[in-house]
Amino acid sequence: MKRFFLPALLACLLAPGAAAATENPAPLADTARLRQHLRVLTGTPQPRNYVHPVVLESVAAFIGRELRTAGAYAVADQPYTVQGQTYRNVTASFGPTDGPRLIIGAHYDVCGDQPGADDNGTGVAALLELARLLGQEKTVPYRIDLVAYTLEEPPFFRTPQMGSYVHAASLKAAGVPVRGMVSLEMLGYFDDRRGSQRYPIWPLKFIYGSRGNYVTVAQKFGNGRFGRRFARHYRAAAALPVKRFKAPAWLPGIDFSDHLNYWKFDYPAVLLTDTAFYRNRSYHEASDTLARLDLRRLGLAVDALLATVLAEEK
Structure with missing residues (x-):
């Protein structure tokens, strides 16, 4: 993830508050599975960045195997070439084969020589655990496509070489109707200490607090019914605090992840995150x-996501 949502005070004031469900069922997400996924992702021989395409291939293969095991009815690679080298997205589908789709995605590459446990191992682990939970549902009410993206990080960020750009462009070219998109970007770092949550504008701590104990749903103005509905359902379902940021699309930073490419093709999209470097x-x-990382709260974030996508109105 890049330097995320340098918001204006106005943007945050228009979407204040936090909510957690007062009554919640037993957790569904398996923290042992989340841990194992993260061990695989962070334990590669070299960092999973574009300089090591063999590593990225191995990670893509691992993701594909997990999605098949989860019970997706269609798992496919989306290969494309950058600078003479092949990279690939991995997609999986649940629910009906037709009708408008909900896209949920997370990038699996890292920036530079780092293990990338939170950025963005947690997003990918959440995606895989969501796949397992969806595979156990008797009925998924509409089509949900899960996508693991390559090449989100520099030097490809904001270029057509991003995996999410390739995927969004392919949907547009095929005329595929999209209900909305959710980008999972850094979801596993929490800190309950005062002063652990930073903001680009210091007065925001008086509105949202100084403790990094929440997840954020970020969206732009004009995102339509999808963004409002997703935020409402997610906040109602979550067993941990959820705070919502909403801002004009022109504000620098509001689009610092894969959801920006769906906006480019006029698809509504939101970002679900732990606020990245403002906390971690x-x-x-x-x-x-x-x-x-806090895998218990990562699991709670996945549980809320499952409840939200199953509650989405047709």
């Missing part, structure tokens, strides 16, 4: 390791 000091550092 190990962002893009060698210290971004599994040991620093």
Whole structure:
């Protein structure tokens, strides 16, 4: 993930508050599985970046195997070539074969020479655990496509070589109707200490608090019914605090992840995140390791996501 949502005070004031469900069922997400996925992702021989395409291929193969095991009815690679080298997205589908789709995605590459446990191992682990839970559902009410993207990180960020750009462009070219898109970007670092949550504008701590104990749903103005509905359902379902940021699309930073490419093709999209470097000091550092993550709360974030996508109105 890049330097995320440098928001204006106005943007945040228009979407204040946090909510957690007052009554929640027993957790569904398996923290042992989340841990194992993260061990695989962070334990590659070299960092999973574009300089090591063989490593990225091995990670893509691992993701594909897990998605098939989860019970997706269609798992496919989406290969494309950059600078003479082949990279690939991995997609999986659940629910009906036709009708408008919900896209949920996470990038599996890292920036530079770091393990990338939170950025973005947690997003991918969440995606795989969501796949397992969806595979156990007797009925998925509409089509849900899960996508693991390659090449989100520099030097490809904001270029047509991003895996999410390739995927979004392919949907547009094929005329595929899309209900909306959710980008899973850094979801596993939490800190309950005062002062652990930073903001680009210091007064925001008086609105949202100084403790890094929540997840955020970020979206742009004009995102339509999808963004409002997703945020509402997610906040109602979550057993951990959820805070919503909404801002104009022109504000620098509001689009710093894969969801920006769906906006480019006029698809509604939101970002689900732990706020990245505003909380996690190990962002893009060698210290971004599994040991620093809170897998219990990562699991709660996955549980809320499952409840939200199953509650989405047709």
